[in-house]
Amino acid sequence: MSALGGVVRAGVRRRRVQTLVIGLATMMAVAASVLGGSLLVVSGAPFRDAFDRQHGAHLSVEFDADRVAAGRLARSAGAAGVSAAAGPFRTATVAPRADGSGPGWPMTVVGRPDPGRDVDAVALLDGRWPTRPGEIVLAADAPLFPVLGRRIDFPALSGAPALTVVGVARSVTGTADAWVVPAQMTALTAPGGGGYQMLYRFADASTAERVAAGGRAVAAGLPAGAAAGEQSWLTVAANAERDTAVHVPFLLAFGVLGLVMSVLVVGNVVASAVGLGTRRIGVLKAVGCTPAQVVRAYVAQALLPAAAGTAAGVLAGHLLAVPVLAEAGEVYGTSSLAVAPSVDLAVTGGVLGLVAATAWAGAWRAGRLRTVDALAVGRAVPSGRGRRAARLAGRLPLPQAAALGLVRPFARPVRALAMGTAVLFGAVAVTFTVGMSVSLGEVMRAKAHDVADxxxxxxPPAFGPPGAGPPPGAGAERRPPxxxxxxxxxxxxxxxxxxxxxxxxxxxxxxxxxxxxxxxxxxxxxxxxxxxxxxxxxxxxxxxxxxxxxxxxxxxxxxxxxxxxxxxxxxxxxxxxxxxxxxxxxxxxxxxxxxxxxxxxxxxxxxxxxxxxxxxxxxxxxxxxxxxxxxxxxxxxxxGGLRSGSDMVVTLDALAAFLTLLLVAVAALGVLNGVLLDTRERVREIGVHKALGMTPRQTVGMVLTSVAVTGAVAGALGVPLGVALHGRVMPAMAEGVGLRLPASVIDVYGAGTLVALALGGLLIALLGALLPAGWAARTRTATALRTE
Missing domain, CATH: 2.40.40.20 (Barwin-like endoglucanases)
Known part of the structure; x- marks a missing residue:
């Protein structure tokens, strides 16, 4: 086993480029998969935990007090499908004024004798529940900043009541902005105003249809038009989950792209290693290695960098996911959020399993080779492939070096296909990212409405936001706006x-x-x-x-x-x-x-x-x-207009740019690996060309030309795939935040943009081929002719 381990370590060190390609491909795939999978699994966890803990209301309904009496509403708790109910509670919409400042924003106040227990148990975050008139509890997300001891006036109401904040609380389904004792509601309700609130839990509220059915059952026993408004817990849950849900579609798209590219890269690397190492395989078998040991050696040479890339990808996924999850957990006061271990295990096992299976398929040929055949095989390129293409290229009005380069994809079609596929996925990622960035820009323009010249x-308000009060030293004589x-x-x-x-x-x-x-x-x-x-x-x-x-x-x-x-x-x-x-x-x-x-x-x-x-x-x-x-x-x-930015858009753009850069790097390294194998394989041929007068510049041109057609075709195919991916993912991202997108936000690719993106595939291929081209140009003629 130690001898076999030495073979594995030597192979990893000898093929450094291939090792880097495998590691980077798996890191990108794992990072995107861990991040997307974690957000998908736990996106609703804070809300669900708080909803279960506080027995949230599946449906909260506000009724018109002039159309239905409180006693009749109380009997609606016995409607079919209702498992528990709370209310009726008096409600009022008021515009308070805090600490003598100007008028504040309107808010909904509900009269409840206690925080409740069976339905919508309001969680006290600070202070206590009001016990008498003159006291009020503010919701943590109320328009007025909740501070214990703060005085809140209602000058627009009869008698100008004043209340003192005695507590800060949170309703998981957002049933009110503030709560008072029921006796206080008379002073807070304007003549002819106010209403009743009923909170229901149903035996089955798993879907919008079932919640709606429960609402119809409740309304069946009440006067028509009595309900003035309602809110389903599913709507609140969707709002709670959207900050993380918006990331999931595009992260999963990048994860799938990375996984597919990892499989292609690993398969290509292992197959190439077996093809170039045929004589080495024969030596290993000659010294006693069994076919199974040879296969395991090549599989291990792929698994080692893949394991390192997987570890780095898991770490990167955690670092990117934790801040988003921590922010979501803070809203509901839960500490249960973390990157799910099941996601780590599933992604790690899945990626390494795919790598092992792909490597085994590529190395299986090594195990089947007979020792004598392997020792007898040299490194010459089969001469039967690409001859017809060579004859056609020779008739084209092109320099001889360019014609020789154009023939290479036909001499090694499988290798050209592998390089083209890597470039194609890189072009898909770039096209998708460019489109997403432009679409998000359109959304931001729609948010800011900045088309004005x-x-x-x-x-600015005279004394800051409503309820803030005048700053120290500010005089009442300040001029109004x-x-x-x-x-x-x-x-x-x-x-x-x-x-x-x-x-x-x-x-x-x-x-x-x-x-x-x-x-x-x-x-x-x-x-x-x-x-x-x-x-x-x-x-x-x-x-x-x-x-x-x-x-x-x-x-x-x-x-x-x-x-x-x-x-x-x-x-x-x-x-x-x-x-x-x-x-x-x-x-x-x-x-x-x-x-x-x-x-x-x-x-x-x-x-x-x-x-x-x-x-x-x-x-x-x-x-x-x-x-x-x-x-x-x-x-x-x-x-210009009133422009406004968005932290979410900045985050999405940064994540997309980072993952796209990784994919492009993997694509370029995949091309580099293929061209490097090709130039090493035909190093003697290159020596012959140099002996016949080919200059270093012509050698570089020949190598670059060998990937030009592959890159151009891959780019041309990748662009429409990237456009299609953008057309699928953007609406899914918008749906995650409860939006629908008009066609102007989806159709963002102009003709010039598409042409430039198609040329991007050619650019990726040329970038990947630059290093091997330079190596081929620097190789001395005598050294190349002696190479076998």
């Missing part, structure tokens, strides 16, 4: 203004979800502002609105339905006429005309302006002129 951002009408007048009066609209953002709530909704109200036509429509149309008159896909999912609505916006001066009903791509605020937004909110009297201080300059107007000169007009108003215009 000039923008005037909303002025300029009104949007004055800014709009200055824009319209500036020469060169083409199109202009303004956007006012206010916060509201809708029945069902407790998340705040950004209501963006436009003055002027904003349809040109970069809002990518997925379905339906842009709103055309007051009372109409467009919303992102997550809003539709969270509220259970679709295009054509009506929703009520609460938390404003009075409720506002809008009809959804379109679905728009916009991932801001988790997609919880409503876009409408400013006239829609006329009766709600929105606060107009949070208004931005967007301008498209007239044709022939210089943007820089226009900005300078506009800023002169805006100087007395205390606001400043700038070129």
């Amino acid at each position: 000039v923008s005037v951002p909303e002025p 300029a009104g949007p009408a004055a800014v709009a007048a200055a824009i319209e009066a500036t020469a060169g203004t083409g199109r202009h609209y303004s956007a006012t953002t206010v916060r509201a709530t809708v029945s069902g979800p407790t998340d705040l909704v950004d209501v963006v109200a436009f003055t002027g036509d904003a349809s040109w502002g970069g809002y990518a429509m997925v379905a339906g149309r842009w709103f055309g008159r007051p009372g109409e609105a467009v919303v992102p896909t997550p809003f539709l999912a969270a509220t259970g609505t679709r295009v054509g339905d009506r929703v009520t916006l609460n938390g404003l001066a009075e409720p506002v009903v809008v009809r959804i006429v379109g679905e728009v791509l916009d991932p801001r605020n988790d997609g919880m937004q409503v876009f409408t005309d400013i006239a829609t909110l006329a009766s709600a009297r929105p606060d107009m201080t949070s208004t931005s302006h967007h301008v498209a300059v007239a044709a022939g107007t210089g943007v820089s000169g226009y900005v300078e002129a506009l800023n002169e007009a805006l100087a007395p108003l205390g606001v400043t215009a700038r070129e």
Whole structure:
């Protein structure tokens, strides 16, 4: 065994390039597979753990207090399929003010006597539950920053009640922004407002259809139209999982690419090693090695670098996965998140098993060779292959060196196919990554809506975000921000203004979800502002609105339905006429005309302006002129739109670039391995060419030409495959974050881009062949002629 171990170690040291190729290929495949598999397995673990621990509500329903009585709601707990229920609890949408600061954002308050136990057991994170009126518990993710002892006023309500924060809590299904004792709800409910909340758990709530069936069973015993909104636990779970789910499709795609490339590389390396080492195999058998030992030796020479690459890949996968999992676990206060050992074992065993099986298939020929035949075989290239191609190449108007290079793929078709396949996967990865980067850029442009030539951002609030209070030393005499009408007048009066609209953002709530909704109200036509429509149309008159896909999912609505916006001066009903791509605020937004909110009297201080300059107007000169007009108003215009970045996009781009770089490196090394074997195999032939007058430059040209056709064909085939992969993975990634993508985000490949990407295959092949070409050019003629 020690002698066989020496043979294995000598083979690994002798074939350093092949060892590096195998190690790098397996590392890339394992890193992507561990990362993707871990995120896939544990993406919902924090939510599921907290949901089971807190007996989360499968369905939370808000009812209209004017349409159904509390006693009748309590009897709905006996509906078919309901295993447990909690409520009815009084609810109200209020706009608090903290510590004497300006008006805050609206939030949903629920009156509950205790945190509960059987349904939606609210977890106290700090402090205690309220025991009397005048006390309130804030949700950890409430609009107001939860600080124990903080005073919260409600000046818009009768009697201007004031509450003290006594606790911080979290409902796993987000059933409220704050909780008080039931006796407090009378003071927090405006006349004619408020509602009831019921929380249900069903015997079977595993699918959306079963949750919907449970909801229908509950509604069957209640007056029609009593339910004002509902939220399924599956919607909350999907929102909780999306931060990790978005990574899974493209990581699995890279993992599959890496695994396939690893199999191809290992098979090619082992088969080439057997083909070139025939005489060595005969020597090993002559000194007593059995056929099984010879096969094991070649398999071990592939497994050693593969094992090292697997270990490095597991480590890289852990390092990349842990921060994402830790962030997801922190949200729900669980420490159970970690890279699943089962994923490590499955990926490690699977990759090493594939390597062993592939290596065994390539080494099996070595075991079957007879000792006498192996010792008698030399290293000459079979002369029968490629002769017809050589005759055709000789008739082409090409330099002789280039013609000799063009023939090589036909002389070694299997080796050319292996190199071409490596280049093809590299081209697929590059094409996919380029497309994904452009698509993510389109999504970010849809998020920022930055098609405007000039923008005037909303002025900073006088004392920071709602509830923050004035900074130390800030005086009450501070000038309020300029009104949007004055800014709009200055824009319209500036020469060169083409199109202009303004956007006012206010916060509201809708029945069902407790998340705040950004209501963006436009003055002027904003349809040109970069809002990518997925379905339906842009709103055309007051009372109409467009919303992102997550809003539709969270509220259970679709295009054509009506929703009520609460938390404003009075409720506002809008009809959804379109679905728009916009991932801001988790997609919880409503876009409408400013006239829609006329009766709600929105606060107009949070208004931005967007301008498209007239044709022939210089943007820089226009900005300078506009800023002169805006100087007395205390606001400043700038070129471009309101751009915004995303940490998730940066992470995705970085991961994709890293994995693509590895794949391209593996592809280039695969070409290097094939060309190196080819040049060493025909070193005597190269010596003959040099003796007949071939220069070093011509030698380099001959070697590079030998891979040119292979690289060009592989690149041309890899580009459409990469485009197809992009068309599959991008919608899956969008689905992971609850979005649908319009065609403009998917169809991102132009003709020029496709041609450049196709030439990328040729570039990968030439890069891989450079080192062997240089080695062949530097080889002395006498040395080459003596080589056998």
